[in-house]
Amino acid sequence: MADARSLTDLFGILGPRRGSETAAVADTSVAQVTEVSYPTKALQKFLGCLQGADNPLILDLGPVVGSNVTFFGEHLGCRIRVEDVAADIDRHVKEGKLELLPEYFAGRFTQAPGSVDGILCWDILDYLDRPAAQALATAISRLLKADGCLLGLFSTAETNEQVYTKYVVVDEATLRYRTYPALRQRQRSLLNGDIIKLFKDLRVSDSFLMKSRLREMLFRKPSPRV
């Protein structure tokens, strides 16, 4: 007989929650703005990874989402720094300097190496070409503490939509995807092997292929061998 947990898992595989599909947003003049809730599995793992840490430091690479700051703060009693990488990409697009992104990412973060407990990478790597994605992945991997974890989302579908997505945490098992206009569209979808190569200093802890057509992956930084 299926228990409650396995039923929840089944719903996760089935896709978006019916009650909240395509909710209206206040500003309907922006055609590209949509809002849909989907189940998440990796977020619970991410929270579990940080639960034991004392006043952990989280780096959020997405735009500022006030309710997320509150959610993570209340659940983990953590420090959160939001570094909006999508804004960095848009700025480079505007200035016509996309080719400088790898160099920019190499010096982008001011945190000390090994000082960050958790990184919310969301789907930002989907918007970068290979050299820039590699530079960003290398830079943020370096920031992680041993046993620290990184949550990444990767699209498995090609799309022409020029939007970023704010991932708004509804609860441990649900994310609301809220799109907003971007100056760059998603680049070619990364294959599983490509993603693993990007984070060669980390190991894949969990990987879920969701009906939202996103691959949710949780990476952990291995402890150095004694």
Added chain:
Amino acid sequence: MNIGKSVIIKGELSGSEDLMIEGHVEGRIDLKDNVLTIGPNGKIKAEVFAKAVVVLGEVTGNVTASEKVDIRDNGSVDGDIASPRVAIAEGAHFRGAVDMQRAGAKAQAKPAAPAAPGQAAQPQTQKVGA
């Protein structure tokens, strides 16, 4: 207590009653047991210490509150926040880090030590409602 739009204060502002700022303040604001509201016209360049801080205007500097920091729609904070509860509305601007655990300890911290000899003179202290 209200600090109006045309008021500019440079220095340290401390007091023992709730305060609403619509003007400009540069320096340090210390209202440890009270609520500080930065109104839509308020512009603050200061280290802020209060029981609760509500931001509808602009703050540049670190904000420490022993209870809550609330950045409302169109409010802006450029600096680090330390408080056990933080609310950032949609449409608010925030750039910095949030620490939701150590806030209590920081809020009870003593005011900064006086400047070392040879440094510029300390700004004048303004008492509000004292």
